[in-house]
Amino acid sequence: MRLPTLRRTRGAEPGTIIGTARLDRRTKRLVGRLRAGDLAVIDHVDIDRVAADALVAVGVGAVLNAKPSISGRYPNLGPQVLIEAGVLLLDDLGEGVFQNVREGDELRIEGNTVFLGDEPVAHGIRQDAESVAKSMVDAREGLSVQLEAFAANTMEYLKQERDLLLDGVGVPEVATQVAGRHCLIVVRGYDYKADLDVLRPYIREFKPVLIGVDGGADALVEAGYTPDMIIGDMDSVSDDVLRCGAEVIVHAYPDGRAPGLARMHQLGVPAITFPAAATSEDIAMLLADEKGASLIVAVGTHATLVEFLDKGRGGMASTFLTRLRIGGKLVDAKGVSRLYRQSISGSSLLLLVLSAIAAMAAAVAVSTVGKAYLAVVAEWWDNLMFQVQRLF
Template identity: 40%
Template sequence: MTRSDRTVSASDRTVTGPLRIEASVRTLARRLRPGDIAVIDVLDLDQKAAESLAARQPAAVINVRSSMSGRFPTGGPRVLLDAGVVLIDDAGSGIQGCADGAEAQIEGATVIVDGTAVAEGMRVDGEALAGLTDAASEGMRVQLATFSANALDHVEREADIILDGAGLPDVGIDMAGRQVVVVAAGYQHREQLKQIRSYLRDQRPIMIAIGDAADATLDLASAPHLIVGEVEGVGDQALRAADHVVLHEAHGGDAGQARVDALGVAHSTLESSLPSAALAILIAHSNGADVIVTVGVEGSLQDYLEAAHTDASGMFLARLQAGRAIVDAPALAQVYRHRYSPWTLVALVLSALVALGAAFWVTPGGREWMSQVFSSIAGWFGGA
């Protein structure tokens, strides 16, 4: 069944499709099909989570809680609206009792299953989103205070690794004087990789992938030299292609250890409360990288506030430590100019000469002049 089959025309604001219910947005995104109705339970839906859902082309997303609670402006609702996905917000937990795969119908902001209304929330459109954003802007001060407190906590607990790189593993990759690209599975990380393809082809930087981003790095750029983070969701091909893996199991567990052992991949482990992307930046910086290009990594204030608070403050400190070496991929895409190879320049010169010769040949005077030149050249060779 295609999306068009499952979704009734928007003229009556009615949407139909099977419910897909999952506690984890990451797991849910993997099993969504076009036209499904995704049921999530997320307070303050961030851009990254919304992008993973929108990429699967669901007909609608029903959030049990508020996608923008008012603590700060979140980017998730805008991502869904821009992708043409209907968003029903703050629908309540009742819908979670429905069977996964049950056929549902959304009429306005009401969700109906088997003829019974099981949930009703707010249907978020452009006007509603603008109102939510304005209201949420007032909560920024509180979030900034929390962000600052978490940053100070990181300084107290992780000062050695942030300032001196103490405890960072030896990954066996020479980064001194090199350019390094750190790829995280963040908002629009695939699009950002595509935007800097000419840079990647020209400079051939060292590629560091953060967890699941290793597959995108392999598909859109090149094999990652280093993978940092959890590897449970990383494909075998990307893991085998990496020169080294730094296991940073932020949520505990030893699934990653078992995988790399089974594949025979060179690896080390790292325990830290800093996010994996921050650790990757610190590894590149401590190993003498000249330039560190970040892909899918938080760069703006809203990005930091959308991320988990401890992750955001840790990333902020890592970027501060790397300082002038940090360049964000969107900025790089705007200023980088492709470097043409010598053979390309030779081909352009030859093409220009051929075009000039053709222009001379079509004019009577030019044709006569070229004939004289050819005769002279032929005479020289004949005389030799």
């Protein structure tokens, strides 16, 4: 992606960047307000790849992080994505950047310092490819601790949601007909756009139930589809998509609290709740399985250990158990695209066309009707050539 031209002051040092500040402590919420060239001020320990991809996609001029972008707990992928895309990453600025900067302020970045006018408001660490690579090596040394924590979280989740995992207790009743159909669950995660694109023939032929998980519902609409169901805490799906007519299921805490339900009431959109300790993508899979889906196809979801840890949340342990629960019914989108898509070479296609023409010619040549037809065509051709000769 081509990044926007960054503004520089006359006489300023090379590498000086000026831009409009946009602030939010939740990166995925901030992305919806960012414009090309803006300076994203975030509070995000261990920036994950999904967040980094979203920041790169909008064309931010720089990322100013109040917290360490790589804490050393595990080798998170986000900082490397930002650096490789040419986005300036100023790290570990501290709480002062949120206290001293307001939405819409014009900031100037010189070296490791952020200026508001001529006043320095924060100092940080300017990351580059070398520093990120070194931090990633150090982070891998702490991976064993994270693996132990992940295993502990998995066992804790199993205790909390044993009935849901084993017997489907707590899964709400839904109006959408799922039994016996394929379900396509879309999360705005890794490579979701490419996966949706290669799945177009599959969607056209099988007409699966389309389930968008939070921002995944917007991804479906952007790809030209209308979701049948929207599941999540409703913090990253647009108002227009929520009003598209899909059945809405709000992810609630285990005690029944559902902050996203208030938004549904404000929009006048009917919704039901699904209390669970799992992630939103996991409850979408569990619901599809419990309601009798014959196949569950996942787009943008988390499938590998690195992806589990890259979210930096203990709740990702639920994904591991959910995949064990669903078993062979769950297929990753990339696997479906490789199985379903058939590639025909140009030479094979040409040979097929020529074979068809040859077969038609042979049929015409040996049949009585074909011979009569050829005689008519030959006479028409002779008359045409006679008329051309008379002109000259």
